[in-house]
Amino acid sequence: MTSTTTQNRSESVRIRATDGFSLGAVVRRHPGSSSVLHPVVIINPATSVQSHYYARFADYLHAHGYDVLTYDYRGIGGSVHGSLRRFSADWIDWGACDFEGVLQYAAAHFPGQSIDVVGHSIGGFVIGLAGSSHFVRRIFTMGSQFAYWRDYAPSERKGMFLRWHVAMPLLAHVFGYVPGKRLGWMEDTPKGVALDWARMAPHFELSLRRGRKLPEDVPDRMALVHRFDRVCAPILALGIEDDPFGTVPAIDRLLDYYGHSERHHLRLTPAAIGQDAIGHFAFFHQRFRESLWPIALGWLRNQMLPSPLAGIVRHRFSEGHTKDPACATYQGRAP
Secondary structure, three states: OOOOEOOOEEEEEEEEOOOEEEEEEEEEEEOOOOOOOOOEEEEEEEOOHHHHHHHHHHHHHOOOOOOEEEEEOOHHHHOOOOOOOOOOOOOHHHHHHHHHHHHHHHHHHOOOOOOOEEEEEHHHHHHOOOOOOHOOOOEEEEEOOOOOOHHHOOOHHHHHHHHHHHHHHHHHHHHEEEEEHHHHOOOOOOHHHHHHOOOOOOOOOHHHOOOEEEOOOOHHHHHHHHOOOOOOOOOEEEEOOOOOOHHHHHHHHHHOOOOOOOEEEEOOOHHHEEEEEEEEOOOHHHHHHHOEEEEEEEEHHHHOOOOOOOEEEEEEEEEEOOOOHHHHHOOOOOO
């Protein structure tokens, strides 16, 4: 691991994914001399969004007493090594290898500290793919879903389908990756990630790595589903009404996989906080520091739900089912 100190509180580090791949990350840590064990928050980005997009939100959490770890998935931002043309990476790699590696890093470098996760878009999905996810204490997600096209907002569904499920996979096959920067869509994106997104079905396990089997002859897709059963952390899933990705059916579809977690799905209309639009990305903009960011902070601190007077409507509450025995091992301890 190498590191560079910046801004007196942020440290750029390299983290190894579980398969040895080197990931770029930034750690915001409080002084080690403190007798207080601060919780640590891992921020999982959206698909093809660089981790520095969340820097101000990470600073906000740090200022409110958290140690914070941001990172880039393989093939994105600080986790790009050479050309993407022949680079193999997909959503399973991002969860089972990258997020799992970051989770293990947090356990080793923040011993005894509670581990929470903030997931944006696909960042709330990849949590369930990690083998050690049962050690996460609390989860906050923003617009998290796995991009099944029929769940897109009806008013924008046709255009989104043509871009993400027709043009994107075509570009991936032609170039060997998606040149998203040139198109003004997103970061350049590995082919495997683009194809995962493009072929997504109502049940993600029917779309990812189809047909593969584990050594014990168990279909890989069923093993993936069972990993979600290991997540025990209570989840607050926030959806914004003008978010074309994070619609009610899209967020509920993902939450259904987290059957052992207490799940709260809350909805917010931009007009409730005096805004014309928020969409899929703006939650993490600095201008929402006083209006929206406290929703995430209150949940991470003590599972506090926002007051209905704040313009939030609870769409759904689901109790967790019988817990996996591994869940009982977590009481703020690291894996």
